[in-house]
Amino acid sequence: MRQAYRSALVTGASSGIGESFARLLARRGTSLVIVARRGDLLDALARDLVERYRVAVEVVAADLTDPGQRAAVEDRLRADPVDLLVNNAGFGAFGAFADTGLDDQLRQIELNVTALVRLTHAALPGMLERGRGGVLNVASMAGYTPSPGSATYGATKAYVTAFSESLHAEVAGRGVHVTALCPGFTRTDEETPPNLLWLRREDVAHAGLAAVEAGRAQCVPGAQYKAALPALRLMPRPLLRAAANRMWRQAAATQSGSA
Numbered sequence: 001m002r003q004a005y006r007s008a009l010v011t012g013a014s015s016g017i018g019e020s021f022a023r024l025l026a027r028r029g030t031s032l033v034i035v036a037r038r039g040d041l042l043d044a045l046a047r048d049l050v051e052r053y054r055v056a057v058e059v060v061a062a063d064l065t066d067p068g069q070r071a072a073v074e075d076r077l078r079a080d081p082v083d084l085l086v087n088n089a090g091f092g093a094f095g096a097f098a099d100t101g102l103d104d105q106l107r108q109i110e111l112n113v114t115a116l117v118r119l120t121h122a123a124l125p126g127m128l129e130r131g132r133g134g135v136l137n138v139a140s141m142a143g144y145t146p147s148p149g150s151a152t153y154g155a156t157k158a159y160v161t162a163f164s165e166s167l168h169a170e171v172a173g174r175g176v177h178v179t180a181l182c183p184g185f186t187r188t189d190e191e192t193p194p195n196l197l198w199l200r201r202e203d204v205a206h207a208g209l210a211a212v213e214a215g216r217a218q219c220v221p222g223a224q225y226k227a228a229l230p231a232l233r234l235m236p237r238p239l240l241r242a243a244a245n246r247m248w249r250q251a252a253a254t255q256s257g258s259a
Contacts, residue, residue: 004213005084005134009033009077011064011119012089014041016188017138020205021086022049031056033082035073036089037063064089064115065107074122081126081133084212087116087160088138092153105152112156117163124167124176131175134212137164141184141225144232146241148249157182161218168217177215181208184225197224 008025012018014036022034026049034042039061046057060076062069077085090112093104120135127133140157147154164180171178186199204221211219220226 004028005030005082007031007033007082008084008086009035009073009082009119009123010086010088011035011073011115014038014045017183017186017201017205018086018088019045020202021088021209024202024205024209025084026053026055026057029053029055030084033058033060033076035060035062035064037061064119065110070115070118074118077119077122078126081130082123083127083132084134084136085119085123086136086138086208087119088136089115090138090156092142092150094150096149097151108152108156112153113159116160120167120178124171124178127176128171128174133175134177134179135164135167136179136181136208136212138208139164139180139182141182141220141229141232143182144229146237146245148245165217177212179208179212179216179219181211181219181221182225183221184228199225 005025005028008030010018010021010025010032013022013032013034018036022032022045025032032049032055034045034057036042039059042059042061046059049055049057060073062073064070064073091108093100093108097105116137120137123133124135127135137160139160140154142150142154143157143159143161145154161180161182164178167178168180181204183199183204185197186201186204188201199222207219207221220229
């Protein structure tokens with residue numbers, strides 16, 4: 001049975017897929033808590049959503065890699081529970097692991113994994129107590145393949161998918177849904193028509209919301225990526241690694257040539 005969410009907290013809401021989540025939810029009449037580092041962008045988004053859709057929008061400017069700022073968001077979830085938590089905030093660093101700074105690698109883990117786990121732990125007990133709610137965790141198709149050049153990012157997204165599917169099983173039958181959203185390449189800066197490779201951010205957000213409302217454990221948006229997933233699972237790992245390595249070397253060469 002599909003759920004209708006009266007309130008939601010969306011992280012990474014100032015731009016990209018997170019902004020699309022906020023707009024789609026506001027259009028449905030959901031009151032919002034929007035979280036991101038850039039308070040000015042959040043304020044502008046909040047004004048627009050209130051004017052367009054007449055919904056309540058609370059702005060929380062917070063860097064979720066900062067333990068103190070992240071704790072304030074956790075406390076907000078416990079003190080004033082929401083029906084839906086959308087863990088969308090995340091980032092990836094591109095480059096060979098040994099050649100990039102350790103701080104960037106650890107920040108990816110802090111945001112993509114630690115913040116997601118902590119916010120989920122803050123929100124989920126209250127949802128289970130009330131017998132309703134949803135957690136939508138944004139993972140990636142990168143979690144299903146070797147990711148040379150973005151090894152830490154791919155590993156964090158594999159964690160998010162496994163974590164979400166496990167929680168989905170734990171809470172089954174208790175009125176709460178946990179879903180992993182696993183998009184492929186998505187245009188986050190502009191709404192261009194989809195093509196064979198790239199998805200529109202609004203389509204990704206719409207698919208994710210539909211999946212968590214329907215109680216599905218996983219959502220892979222886009223027909224091209226739905227078709228690719230079984231092949232990725234069946235392909236021998238040595239072949240998959242070799243293909244990923246060729247793509248990484250080509251991308252690195254292109255980047256080097258344009259520098």
